[in-house]
Amino acid sequence: MGxxxxxxxxxxxxxxxxxxxxxxxVEELGxxxxxxxxxxxxxxxxxxxxxxxxxxxxxxxxxxxxxYFHTMSIGARRIADRTKDSRSLHWLLSDVSRHxxxxxxxxxLSLYERPYPEPALRDMWRKSLVQxxxxxxxxxxxxxxxxxxxxxxxxxxxxxxxxxxFVDRRIAHLDPRWSGTIPSDQALEQFLTTAEDILxxxxxxxxxxxxLTMRPQIIYPWQAEFSVRWWIPPVRxxxxxxxxxxxxxxxxxxFRVDEALLGQLEQLIQKHESGAVLTDEELANxxxxxxxxxWLDEAKARLLLMPKPLTDEKKEQDSEVN
Numbered sequence: 475m476g477x478x479x480x481x482x483x484x485x486x487x488x489x490x491x492x493x494x495x496x497x498x499x500v501e502e503l504g505x506x507x508x509x510x511x512x513x514x515x516x517x518x519x520x521x522x523x524x525x526x527x528x529x530x531x532x533x534x535x536x537x538x539x540x541x542y543f544h545t546m547s548i549g550a551r552r553i554a555d556r557t558k559d560s561r562s563l564h565w566l567l568s569d570v571s572r573h574x575x576x577x578x579x580x581x582x583l584s585l586y587e588r589p590y591p592e593p594a595l596r597d598m599w600r601k602s603l604v605q606x607x608x609x610x611x612x613x614x615x616x617x618x619x620x621x622x623x624x625x626x627x628x629x630x631x632x633x634x635x636x637x638x639x640f641v642d643r644r645i646a647h648l649d650p651r652w653s654g655t656i657p658s659d660q661a662l663e664q665f666l667t668t669a670e671d672i673l674x675x676x677x678x679x680x681x682x683x684x685x686l687t688m689r690p691q692i693i694y695p696w697q698a699e700f701s702v703r704w705w706i707p708p709v710r711x712x713x714x715x716x717x718x719x720x721x722x723x724x725x726x727x728x729f730r731v732d733e734a735l736l737g738q739l740e741q742l743i744q745k746h747e748s749g750a751v752l753t754d755e756e757l758a759n760x761x762x763x764x765x766x767x768x769w770l771d772e773a774k775a776r777l778l779l780m781p782k783p784l785t786d787e788k789k790e791q792d793s794e795v796n
Contacts, residue, residue, distance in 0.1 A: 485576050492570065492680050495561045499553060500677065500686060503669055506549040508690040510666070513542045519700065546662060547637065547645040553669050554634035563669060566676065567627035571620050577679065579616040582607045585682030611679060618679075626672050633668045636661040739763040 520526050520534050555562040570577070583603055590596040604616075613619040637657045643649035670688050677686055742760040746752055752760065 488569075488573060488576060489680065492566060495566050496673065496677050496681055498561065499563050499566070499673055500688060502549065502552060503666070503673060504688045504690075506546060506553075507666060507670070507688055508692075509542065509545055509549075510662075511690045511692075512696070513538065515697070516700075519697070544645055547641045550634065550637055550662070550665055550669075551641050551646065554630060554638075554665070556631075563630060563672065564627060567623055567630065567672070570618075570676070570680075571623040571627065574618040574620045574623060577611075577618040579604055579607045579612065582611070582679065610675075626675070630668055630672055633661075633665040637665060 516538070517534075526534070552560075553563050556564050558565070583600060586599075586603055588596070588599055590599060608614050608616065611618050611622060613621060639653060640655065640657050643652035673688070674686050677683065739760070742752070742756055742763070745756070746760060
């Protein structure tokens with residue numbers, strides 16, 4: 475068997491186009507798989523941290539899932555898009571099926587030639603490649619079988635159909651015909667797994683090379699940034715973290731004034747403003763209550779404006795002296 479000769483320019487151009495599309499899709503799917511991996515790991519971290527459970531959940535419970543599902547849905551649509559002008563995996567399989575005659579066993583051999591000096595080793599290597607092509611791609615023959623390509627395209631379409639209505643009528647458009655059904659995570663994982671398998675196979679058939687690992691292999695400790703505090707507020711907010719919330723609740727409990735006490739203060743003020751004579755005891759109570767309310771307002775203002783957690787000032791002074 476001689477090497478395949480790509481004399482017709484159209485064949486070489488089409489093969490080059492397929493290779494570019496495959497490389498682009500590998501990169502796109504790799505990004506989706508990495509986004510999925512990071513999202514699921516972050517959700518696991520937040521569920522395992524009890525200090526987060528009582529805090530507002532806008533970021534973790536709405537923004538992250540909203541962004542994640544939109545990213546994954548639109549990404550899946552790009553991979554499985556059936557529009558003829560789109561360079562999707564569906565388009566690739568359709569075009570390969572239409573032009574299956576370009577790919578035969580000779581082209582496959584040209585991708586995996588090895589410079590073995592011994593003729594026996596060369597012949598053994600070529601024989602194993604021929605057997606592989608006939609088994610995986612030729613249905614026993616030396617030409618790419620359209621039936622195999624069509625089966626892969628149908629498999630991709632079937633798995634995407636489980637996502638398609640939600641993506642088209644809810645994510646990409648606000649279509650009133652949407653049934654309200656949200657695809658399961660298992661359906662998304664099945665689509666990604668199928669797309670990964672198909673891409674790997676056609677990368678080996680058209681581009682050449684070993685099996686690609688598109689699933690993320692993050693070797694550095696990417697979770698390290700979650701070990702530090704992200705936000706340092708310019709003023710004290712009520713919910714910053716669980717420990718600070720507990721401290722504020724304790725302080726607020728000390729500042730809580732009984733309604734009866736406030737009612738008593740109001741009665742004394744009204745009596746005083748009406749010109750009625752207050753007893754010495756009432757005057758003393760009025761002055762004490764006024765001072766207490768003034769102190770209470772000042773303490774509340776300090777609590778809200780201090781940039782750092784409340785500390786024992788005397789203790790700080792003692793530590794500075796020492």
